Amino acid sequence: MRSERSLAPYLLFMPTLIYLAVFLVYPLLKALFMVITPEEGTGYTLANIYAVLSDSTFWEALKNTILLAAVIIPLQVFLALMLALFVNTKFRGYMTIVYLITIPLALSDVSAALMSYNIFSPSGYINKILLNLNLIKHPIYFFGFNATTSEFWVIVITEVWRATPLVFIILLAGLQMIGREYFEAADVFGFTKFQKFIYITLPLLKPSLQSALLLRTLFAFQIFGVVWLLAGRDIPILAGETFYQQTELQQYHIAAVYGFVIALISILISWVYLTFLKSAKEV
Amino acid sequence: MVKVTLQEVTKRFGKTTAVNRISVEIEKGEFIVLLGPSGCGKTTLLRCISGLEKVTEGRILFNEGDVTNLPPKDRNISMVFQNYAVWPHLKVKDNIGFPLKIKKKPTQEIETKVKWASEMLGITELLDRYPHQLSGGQRQRVAVARAIVMEPEVLLMDEPLSNLDALLRVKMRSEIKKLQESLKVTTIYVTHDQVEAMTMGDRIAVLKDGKLQQIGGSNEIYHKPTNLFVAGFIGSPQMNFINVEVKEEENILIVATSGLEIPLPPAIPIKKSEYILGIRPEDIHIKELPNSTRVTGEIYFVEALRSDTVLHVNTDFGKLVVKIPGDFDAKEGENISLYIDNSKIHLFEKESELSIL
Ligand SMILES: Nc1ncnc2c1ncn2[C@@H]1O[C@H](COP(=O)(O)OP(=O)(O)OP(=O)(O)O)[C@@H](O)[C@H]1O
Numbered sequence A: 001m002r003s004e005r006s007l008a009p010y011l012l013f014m015p016t017l018i019y020l021a022v023f024l025v026y027p028l029l030k031a032l033f034m035v036i037t038p039e040e041g042t043g044y045t046l047a048n049i050y051a052v053l054s055d056s057t058f059w060e061a062l063k064n065t066i067l068l069a070a071v072i073i074p075l076q077v078f079l080a081l082m083l084a085l086f087v088n089t090k091f092r093g094y095m096t097i098v099y100l101i102t103i104p105l106a107l108s109d110v111s112a113a114l115m116s117y118n119i120f121s122p123s124g125y126i127n128k129i130l131l132n133l134n135l136i137k138h139p140i141y142f143f144g145f146n147a148t149t150s151e152f153w154v155i156v157i158t159e160v161w162r163a164t165p166l167v168f169i170i171l172l173a174g175l176q177m178i179g180r181e182y183f184e185a186a187d188v189f190g191f192t193k194f195q196k197f198i199y200i201t202l203p204l205l206k207p208s209l210q211s212a213l214l215l216r217t218l219f220a221f222q223i224f225g226v227v228w229l230l231a232g233r234d235i236p237i238l239a240g241e242t243f244y245q246q247t248e249l250q251q252y253h254i255a256a257v258y259g260f261v262i263a264l265i266s267i268l269i270s271w272v273y274l275t276f277l278k279s280a281k282e283v
Numbered sequence B: 001m002v003k004v005t006l007q008e009v010t011k012r013f014g015k016t017t018a019v020n021r022i023s024v025e026i027e028k029g030e031f032i033v034l035l036g037p038s039g040c041g042k043t044t045l046l047r048c049i050s051g052l053e054k055v056t057e058g059r060i061l062f063n064e065g066d067v068t069n070l071p072p073k074d075r076n077i078s079m080v081f082q083n084y085a086v087w088p089h090l091k092v093k094d095n096i097g098f099p100l101k102i103k104k105k106p107t108q109e110i111e112t113k114v115k116w117a118s119e120m121l122g123i124t125e126l127l128d129r130y131p132h133q134l135s136g137g138q139r140q141r142v143a144v145a146r147a148i149v150m151e152p153e154v155l156l157m158d159e160p161l162s163n164l165d166a167l168l169r170v171k172m173r174s175e176i177k178k179l180q181e182s183l184k185v186t187t188i189y190v191t192h193d194q195v196e197a198m199t200m201g202d203r204i205a206v207l208k209d210g211k212l213q214q215i216g217g218s219n220e221i222y223h224k225p226t227n228l229f230v231a232g233f234i235g236s237p238q239m240n241f242i243n244v245e246v247k248e249e250e251n252i253l254i255v256a257t258s259g260l261e262i263p264l265p266p267a268i269p270i271k272k273s274e275y276i277l278g279i280r281p282e283d284i285h286i287k288e289l290p291n292s293t294r295v296t297g298e299i300y301f302v303e304a305l306r307s308d309t310v311l312h313v314n315t316d317f318g319k320l321v322v323k324i325p326g327d328f329d330a331k332e333g334e335n336i337s338l339y340i341d342n343s344k345i346h347l348f349e350k351e352s353e354l355s356i357l
């Protein structure tokens, strides 16, 4: 009896464990194996790692990926928080607004990138409108090797538009879970609107904020479709370089190093979030 | 100190009228208790006074100032919520002290006050805990502590002792009453516990279905209930109610039913014939006394509380509940003679349920 009972939880875990082993641990080990073996020949080597680390494109890709994350995530969280607070006032017809805000959730990154291209390309909406209004004589080039700055911002806008709804949904759910009575107590005890936000809303929203941040940071390091379609390799990024090495150059072992770096960063981020930002024991 | 005036205050939620045209003047420093059964609108009325709920009709004045449309934070009130509303992310001491911090009181003063309140409520050991580490009764005491450190002009308490054990409740009752007397803060206290109401309130307002039934001191509420509801709601065991007719015999009015005839004092305005006679269990005696009416019946149940004995007696006109002080040796099935004190009877019109005696 006793041993059966103590086995039960592990048996219940088995499918998950098997899944993780087959689809996560094995590929990771395989990738690690590729990282430390040469493209041709046998034995172990650090040559792949050395090759990547000494390639300036890698550092640029790393820099761009971090830069994009650093710009996009705060923007998304800020926007999503504002939207969630606004919607949570539950004005008439607020559900309609929720549906409108969450439409982009249904789009893949490729469709989002294509829509964005249609807006910003030389023959896109923006240029058409500006040309028709005679505000400009020639189309503005948002894309191209000489326009990496505007490319960068178009990517930021597209990503913010595409992925903010996810953060918004998590934060809205979090807001709606906070009991009304906590705000009523704050009202009675003389909190101003701002004090309620700082001392009640934010702390009680912390778990949701953390989930949203963790998800978004992980996804940000895997950013690929939008950048690849809008900027190609004008703005190299980690995932893009992995793809490029793998399919264009067929440097599978180099690609493995890139892939492994993304995995390592993801694991590191999760660890940092879970360890340092864990919502103490307070909620 | 503030005088709170409610003028025809009404609160409707859609079709439900939770508070129905309530007018009360609560004097400066008065301790008033709102008493009534579950769902009668006590919490809603309190929330209207706090400003958390907007009144549908009527006005609320603090002294001469109209606060009807002021938000809660501008009313200088504090409140113990029925569901405590203790902030889950703050330790007990911060929960109690936070309202003071918001008011920018010096840290030293906050500490002193938190200490004082937590000692009074017996929660000094809990100051460093989070609310989820507390029992319901402990959380409730934190809520009370948070409300009293504020020194508000009006203190609103919604069943602040409902979750405490009997012993602690009795102790807290006197503590809160003493505190209120020393702070002289106008207090509105909600409860559905009539003992709490009787012992704490300067005046008691009895509510039913959102309507004010009666307001007055415990003596008045107990001895001169204005209607059948108040008479039945106050007092334990409940007042006995007997359907009677009023007749005139030899020039005096008597109430009568099978096996019972009680003469009425003169000058009672009688219009109809159907009435309900009310007599409290302690106004029925087992020894004969002057100006009393003898009835007989069979004991069918005995509650021996030792401090009192409660007899349930079957008579010709229905069941009578009788409360006798002290121990009384009675056997179920025995016949017994009872004496109703004629001077203590109440009479209610059957239709309007209003008291006429
Ligand atoms: N927000 C609301 N929406 C709709 N109806 C409400 C709302 N709040 C209260 N009511 C209704 O108003 C009436 C009075 O409720 P209230 O909470 O004031 O009762 P109460 O006297 O405090 O009862 P209890 O002793 O159970 O706490 C009830 O019928 C209740 O269902």
Ligand SMILES: [Mg+2]
Binding pocket: B042, B043, B044, B082, B158
């Ligand atoms: Mg209530």
